[in-house]
Amino acid sequence: MVKARNLLNWAKRETGRGIGRMRGVALLALPLALTACGGDNVRDLMAHATAPCPNVGIISDAADLTRFRQGSQADLTALVVNASISGFQAKCDYAPKRDGLVVTLTPNFTAERGPASAGPTADIPYMVAVVGDNDQVLSRAAYTLRVEFPPNVAKVTSRGEEISITLAGTPAEAARRNVLIGFVLSPDELAANRRRGPR
Template structure:
């Protein structure tokens, strides 16, 4: 074989091997894993304690005490190269207090996208997690529904943003959390 024929023959021998690489679902044709922005809980907003309306905030007046214990998050490319889609799901524990008159509580929370370099919130949305206690149950675990957060624009720049999660608190609840500190 000439020195030009040998590489051509090797290429022909490799064709059957390469035939398995094409087509649907092939590793060579799939997009790489989407990058993810940093996702975190807001330290001052992971606790929500609700008291009976008009009562002094003490243990006897507590209706529910909830704490965000974590979250699930996954990232994917938004359709039509519109940026990143971040799906988050909140996890929490809740305790029913002595002043509770019901077994179901709606706990509002917020998910925000921030730009740390500029120190500002770019977008935010709220949702409510419904917590239910069975019978005389005092403590429960709950997981929220998945919430989709789209970060528009260039994927690399979108991945540099930060997604923050916390309870939607009244000014009084936030002040109490700041006084108490992180538990």
């Protein structure tokens, strides 16, 4: 995981390299496909073509959440919950009439209950943002993951809800955007993550 700005720069470089490599393969394969198929089959092939995906990533500064009891100092006895975004599953499809892309995203989490936890559940806020050119945030939505800790279990893994995001524009324009996942942090929590660095 890297910081959001570095993630965007890296994603653009890697995407450009991938497109360059794939372009030659696609141009060579297309005449063979057209030769092998009749006109109706070509339309079927295009209808079932795999949609491109935007760059999806985790913001390193917001990949961890260490929450302490409100009003307490940041020490272990005041720890309520410690959570991390451990990964995600993402898939892409064309929007109706190919007017953009639909990204389906499911984040994964690990959470550890602290000594100051008030009960067997913890509500963990996270967000998904769509970022365009020049790191401009185009949209942002907040979600809450409710984690349940069984008796005598301090650490669990959990899956967030399946999120569907529609990216408007042509498929090529939509694929140039970036979809970023992170926790919703207080200024103090964000500052602590930046001091510590990625885990």
